[in-house]
Amino acid sequence: MNYFIEVIVPLSLPKTFTYKVSENEFAYIKKGMRIAVPFGKNKIYTALAIDLHQDAPTLYEAKEIHQILDEKPIVNEFQINHWFWIASYYMCNIGDVYRGALPSALLLESETIISQNKETFVDETAFTDDEFLIYEALQNQSSLNVQNIIDILNKKTVLPVIQKLINKNIISLQEEIQEEYKPKLVKYIRLNEQYQKEENLIHLLDSLKSEKRKNVLLQYFQLNAGEKKPISVKQLTESAQTSAAIVKALVDKQIFDEYFIQEDRVNFDKNKIENDLVLSQAQQQAFDEIETSFSTKEVCLLHGITSSGKTEIYTKLIENYISEGKQVLYLLPEIALTTQLVARLTQHFGNKVSVFHSKYSNNERVEVWNNVNQNSDSAQIVIGARSALFLPFSNLGLIIVDEEHEQTFKQQDPAPRYHARDAAIVLANAHQAKVLLGSATPSIETYYNANSEKFGLVSLTERFGKVQMPEIELVDLKDSYFRKKMKGHFSLTLIEEITEAFANNEQVILFQNRRGFSPVLECMTCGHVPQCPQCDVSLTYHKYKNQLRCHYCGYSMAKPTNCHVCSSVDLETKGFGTEQIELELAELFPQRNIKRMDQDTTRGKYSFEKIIDSFKNREIDVLVGTQMLAKGLDFDNVSLVGIMNADNMLYHPNFRAFERSFQMMTQVAGRSGRAEKRGKVIIQTYNPLHNIIQQVTNNDYEGMYKEQLYERKIYYYPPFYRLIKLTLKHRDFDKLKEGSMWLYQVLQQNLTIPVLGPEEPAIGRIRNEYIRTIMIKMPGDASIQGTKKTIQKILNSFDLVSQYRTIKVTVNVDFY
Numbered sequence: 001m002n003y004f005i006e007v008i009v010p011l012s013l014p015k016t017f018t019y020k021v022s023e024n025e026f027a028y029i030k031k032g033m034r035i036a037v038p039f040g041k042n043k044i045y046t047a048l049a050i051d052l053h054q055d056a057p058t059l060y061e062a063k064e065i066h067q068i069l070d071e072k073p074i075v076n077e078f079q080i081n082h083w084f085w086i087a088s089y090y091m092c093n094i095g096d097v098y099r100g101a102l103p104s105a106l107l108l109e110s111e112t113i114i115s116q117n118k119e120t121f122v123d124e125t126a127f128t129d130d131e132f133l134i135y136e137a138l139q140n141q142s143s144l145n146v147q148n149i150i151d152i153l154n155k156k157t158v159l160p161v162i163q164k165l166i167n168k169n170i171i172s173l174q175e176e177i178q179e180e181y182k183p184k185l186v187k188y189i190r191l192n193e194q195y196q197k198e199e200n201l202i203h204l205l206d207s208l209k210s211e212k213r214k215n216v217l218l219q220y221f222q223l224n225a226g227e228k229k230p231i232s233v234k235q236l237t238e239s240a241q242t243s244a245a246i247v248k249a250l251v252d253k254q255i256f257d258e259y260f261i262q263e264d265r266v267n268f269d270k271n272k273i274e275n276d277l278v279l280s281q282a283q284q285q286a287f288d289e290i291e292t293s294f295s296t297k298e299v300c301l302l303h304g305i306t307s308s309g310k311t312e313i314y315t316k317l318i319e320n321y322i323s324e325g326k327q328v329l330y331l332l333p334e335i336a337l338t339t340q341l342v343a344r345l346t347q348h349f350g351n352k353v354s355v356f357h358s359k360y361s362n363n364e365r366v367e368v369w370n371n372v373n374q375n376s377d378s379a380q381i382v383i384g385a386r387s388a389l390f391l392p393f394s395n396l397g398l399i400i401v402d403e404e405h406e407q408t409f410k411q412q413d414p415a416p417r418y419h420a421r422d423a424a425i426v427l428a429n430a431h432q433a434k435v436l437l438g439s440a441t442p443s444i445e446t447y448y449n450a451n452s453e454k455f456g457l458v459s460l461t462e463r464f465g466k467v468q469m470p471e472i473e474l475v476d477l478k479d480s481y482f483r484k485k486m487k488g489h490f491s492l493t494l495i496e497e498i499t500e501a502f503a504n505n506e507q508v509i510l511f512q513n514r515r516g517f518s519p520v521l522e523c524m525t526c527g528h529v530p531q532c533p534q535c536d537v538s539l540t541y542h543k544y545k546n547q548l549r550c551h552y553c554g555y556s557m558a559k560p561t562n563c564h565v566c567s568s569v570d571l572e573t574k575g576f577g578t579e580q581i582e583l584e585l586a587e588l589f590p591q592r593n594i595k596r597m598d599q600d601t602t603r604g605k606y607s608f609e610k611i612i613d614s615f616k617n618r619e620i621d622v623l624v625g626t627q628m629l630a631k632g633l634d635f636d637n638v639s640l641v642g643i644m645n646a647d648n649m650l651y652h653p654n655f656r657a658f659e660r661s662f663q664m665m666t667q668v669a670g671r672s673g674r675a676e677k678r679g680k681v682i683i684q685t686y687n688p689l690h691n692i693i694q695q696v697t698n699n700d701y702e703g704m705y706k707e708q709l710y711e712r713k714i715y716y717y718p719p720f721y722r723l724i725k726l727t728l729k730h731r732d733f734d735k736l737k738e739g740s741m742w743l744y745q746v747l748q749q750n751l752t753i754p755v756l757g758p759e760e761p762a763i764g765r766i767r768n769e770y771i772r773t774i775m776i777k778m779p780g781d782a783s784i785q786g787t788k789k790t791i792q793k794i795l796n797s798f799d800l801v802s803q804y805r806t807i808k809v810t811v812n813v814d815f816y
């Protein structure tokens with residue numbers, strides 16, 4: 001008798017592979033276990049068993065496996081089915097999905113390099129002999145690869161030992177950098193309540209003997225009189241030129257009270273559970289409606305305006321599923337948002353909450369994976385960005401997709417290019433679980449699905465605590481420039497409002513949808529604009545580093561002193577970005593603390609959180625930023641939001657540009673006036689009468705939706721048509737041109753639906769590769785699977801044309 005297993009290998013290959021196993025192995029192996037297999041020349045990969053059978057492959061001789069890595073399956077059938085669905089729907093290889101789904105520490109292969117995790121306490125006595133040998137070797141060498149370990153242990157089957165050491169956190173994969181960020185708690189002080197009474201205070205001042213302490217107290221009054229802001233210990237020690245010990249002494253004497261602004265963080269205690277979450281009447285009604293909707297529909301959209309308290313509704317709902325012993329997955333568009341959310345959910349659910357995302361170390365991810373796989377208590381609720389969708393859930397009850405309109409839910413590169421919201425709906429279906437989509441500005445497609453009764457729809461139109469929506473004021477830039485009512489890029493209206501916010505000790509957010517100082521440097525004599533040598537884009541001027549940089553490939557050069565074409569020294573910067581706003585603002589308000597938040601300032605692992613934290617702690621007066629600011633952040637002291645230029649969002653060559661502009665402006669505006677006071681938003685624009693600007697101003701989502709839907713219908717866009725984008729790349733311009741024409745023509749001849757292109761995109765060359773795109777539009781009534789099969793066949797034959805074989809083609813389904 002012959003025994004075989006069918007495996008997925010973690011390589012970009014469309015097929016599964018057959019390996020030979022012994023009768024014993026056959027009896028032992030279960031679907032979902034990892035099996036190390038030889039593949040290609042002398043390489044070992046971690047494959048996944050997905051089937052056991054007795055059919056020898058017809059096209060090749062089955063090899064024997066290398067070894068079995070697991071004692072129990074670490075992947076279940078829900079996942080395997082879901083991964084095949086992803087591969088088929090998004091037209092990618094099953095190997096791509098597998099590789100993207102598993103934390104890399106579970107995918108050991110012959111090239112894997114490991115090193116010791118210095119942070120972990122090591123108990124040498126608990127090691128097995130093999131473990132000890134590896135550990136010992138790592139004392140002499142900073143890293144080892146799998147081959148080294150094979151030599152050290154003098155045997156071939158080493159991966160299980162390595163895996164055990166990873167599970168124990170003793171070693172990590174080399175490529176990761178360990179970094180940790182704990183939100184810092186800024187200590188503030190205020191006068192103890194008893195000294196609010198003047199007589200007590202006078203008495204206190206008389207009784208204080210130490211001059212140092214008296215001085216600190218007087219300094220406190222001075223600070224308190226000037227700015228009605230919370231006073232931090234740091235601030236006080238600096239201005240009184242004293243030490244923290246003196247302040248501490250005053251705290252001990254109960255003259256000052258210490259406190260922290262981030263109350264939720266202070267209470268961040270995993271074992272303390274607060275249960276007093278009470279929904280407002282409007283929230284309760286929305287909650288009831290969601291439940292009703294779930295009795296007949298699988299998916300429900302919660303359309304709740306900014307600050308309506310959607311998170312609280314999610315929390316109540318989660319409670320229900322948890323109490324039935326179900327697992328809950330909570331997807332967020334941006335991992336930077338998890339810190340806030342984890343604090344909130346942990347307060348409520350204690351240690352039932354786990355977090356999973358790509359910035360977590362490999363070992364942490366393996367831990368969460370295992371916890372979910374064992375359906376353990378600590379992973380009943382998993383919060384994560386899109387990749388959390390791949391975890392081994394066996395008992396999902398509910399998936400929440402918060403800020404469902406966010407484009408970050410779509411993975412662009414590499415494959416699998418899946419949309420986490422859509423893939424979540426499919427996954428939930430398999431588990432017979434429910435999906436709640438939440439947004440203040442739903443995507444057109446989702447709202448369409450809700451309106452056509454495919455999804456349930458629940459609206460929440462009131463902010464929590466009946467806070468008013470911010471007042472939006474438009475400033476006509478054309479008019480303001482004409483009347484000289486501008487300073488740099490700031491209208492006098494905006495300057496006035498900022499001044500007023502400062503006078504009230506409130507914070508300000510300024511939004512500019514572009515990073516860098518100013519997009520381009522232009523020669524005033526000949527008009528030349530320096531371009532990236534590797535991409536077809538103008539270089540961006542960064543004043544801080546005095547550089548020109550390419551935002552596509554990272555190329556940079558020092559700012560030239562004269563024009564490379566005509567040698568003129570008359571060079572000027574055109575346009576403006578976040579960096580310039582920051583500089584102009586610093587000139588207008590030199591006393592104020594201004595910070596910028598964009599891709600340039602948030603590159604480090606936790607830099608985003610750090611900026612958000614110090615803004616929340618009120619150490620920053622103004623935050624200047626790009627669209628990162630639009631993502632569901634909750635600030636309680638922002639009374640003004642300024643949108644510096646609404647127009648550059650509107651004119652993007654993308655069918656979603658208007659929808660996105662509406663979403664972005666509405667979301668940024670929503671950061672204003674969260675607390676007791678009505679917030680203000682100033683939008684500076686050249687087109688105050690533009691429909692989108694008007695819809696934002698009037699908070700008219702319906703109006704925006706109807707208008708956009710009409711456009712989508714007449715121009716063949718989603719939700720009426722589904723789009724597939726093919727991107728072709730090659731260094732040889734002519735070859736690419738020819739190849740893309742060939743492909744276009746074959747598609748055109750074989751499909752009865754619109755095929756557009758081949759088009760040179762707005763940026764026609766990146767990193768020295770030329771780019772062409774072809775777009776296929778599938779009407780709602782077409783057989784999607786059939787069409788995709790035809791496309792795949794054509795792509796396969798394109799690959800066989802020898803002169804085009806080197807052209808890279810990527811397929812992006814629902815690329816928007």
Ligand code: ADP
Binds near residue numbers: 277279306310464632
């Ligand atoms: P959204 O996500 O809809 O924009 P949030 O969930 O961030 O709104 O809620 C806005 C603010 O209102 C938060 O500070 C939140 O803590 C508070 N809040 C909302 N609902 C409640 C509630 N039922 N009880 C107490 N505070 C609430």
Ligand code: ZN
Binds near residue numbers: 524563564
């Ligand atoms: Zn010139």
Ligand code: ZN
Binds near residue numbers: 532552
């Ligand atoms: Zn470039």
